[in-house]
Amino acid sequence: MTTLLAASCGRVVESPSAPARRTPAxxxxxxxxxxxxxxxxxxxxxxxxxxQRFQQAGETYRPITRFVAYHGEDGPDCGDQKSVPxxxxxxxxxxFVAFDATWLQEMYDRMGDGSVYVVIPHELGHxxxxxxxxxxxxxxxxxxxxxxxxxxxxxxxxxAGMIKEESGDESELxxxxxxxxxxxxxxxxxxxxxxxxxxxxxxAQGFNEGPSAC
Ligand SMILES: [Zn+2]
Numbered sequence: 001m002t003t004l005l006a007a008s009c010g011r012v013v014e015s016p017s018a019p020a021r022r023t024p025a026x027x028x029x030x031x032x033x034x035x036x037x038x039x040x041x042x043x044x045x046x047x048x049x050x051x052q053r054f055q056q057a058g059e060t061y062r063p064i065t066r067f068v069a070y071h072g073e074d075g076p077d078c079g080d081q082k083s084v085p086x087x088x089x090x091x092x093x094x095x096f097v098a099f100d101a102t103w104l105q106e107m108y109d110r111m112g113d114g115s116v117y118v119v120i121p122h123e124l125g126h127x128x129x130x131x132x133x134x135x136x137x138x139x140x141x142x143x144x145x146x147x148x149x150x151x152x153x154x155x156x157x158x159x160a161g162m163i164k165e166e167s168g169d170e171s172e173l174x175x176x177x178x179x180x181x182x183x184x185x186x187x188x189x190x191x192x193x194x195x196x197x198x199x200x201x202x203x204a205q206g207f208n209e210g211p212s213a214c
Contacts, residue, residue: 024161032163035105038113042120043067043097045162049153050128053211062131064124066096075100088119090126097123111175117163118150118176118203125149140194144202147177147194148214151206177203 028044031037047063054061068076075083076098078091088099099119107115125146136142154173157163177199194202206214 026162032113035108035116038108038116039069039099039101039104039120040067042116043124045157046121046124046153048162049156049160050124053156061128062095064090064096064127065094066098068096068098069101070098071102072100088123090123090130092130095127095130097127099123107176114173115176117154118173121150121153122146125153140198144194144198145214147199147202148206149211151203152209152211152214153206155207156210173203 026045027048028041030041030044032041047061051061051063066076070076070083072085075085075087076091076096077083078089078098079093083089083098083100085100086103088097088104090097097120104115104119107119123146125148126142128149129142129145134142134145136145154163158165177196202214
C-alpha cells in the first residue's frame with residue numbers, strides 16, 4: 001500500500017495533529033502470517049476498527065454472529081439462497097459473513113495477503129450498512145460503498161499501527177478489487193458491482209478520506 005499511503009499524506013482529514021505513536025498493542029490475538037491467521041486477523045481488526053468508529057459516534061457496533069469458512073458447495077444458506085463456490089458474502093439473515101476458503105486461499109497464494117484484506121473488510125462493510133440501515137437505489141451503490149469502507153478500514157488500521165503496508169500492496173489490493181467479493185449475491189443484481197475503475201476509485205476515496213467520505 002506504499003503508493004496509496006503516500007498519495008494520502010497531506011490529504012488525511014481525520015487526525016491532522018496526531019501525536020507520535022508508540023507501537024500499539026493489537027486488540028487481536030491472531031497473527032497474520034498464514035492464510036488462516038490473516039483471515040481471522042482481518043476480521044478481528046476490521047471489527048475493531050468499526051467498534052472505534054461507532055463508539056466515536058456514540059453508537060455501539062454490532063459484531064457479526066458467525067464467520068463461516070466453506071469449501072465449494074458446502075456453504076451456509078442465506079435465507080432461501082444457497083451459497084455458491086468462489087464467493088464471499090454477508091448474510092443479513094443471521095448477520096454473518098461466509099467465504100469460500102478454497103477460493104480465497106487461491107487468491108491469497110496467487111496475489112498475496114491483500115486479497116484477504118480486501119474481501120473481508122468489504123463483506124464486513126455490508127454488515128455495517130445493514131446495521132446503519134443504509135438504503136440504496138442501485139446495487140452498485142451498495143457495492144461501491146462497501147469498497148469505500150474497505151479502503152477506509154485499511155488506511156485506518158495502518159494509521160493506528162495495526163497493519164503495515166508492504167511494497168507491492170497497492171497493486172495487489174487494486175488487482176484484488178477486480179476479482180473480489182460476492183460476485184453472485186443472488187438477492188442483488190448479479191453484475192452490478194461497478195466497473196473495476198469505479199471500484200478502485202471508491203476504494204481509494206475511502207482510503208484517502210475515511211469512512212465519512214463513503
Ligand atoms: Zn459486496
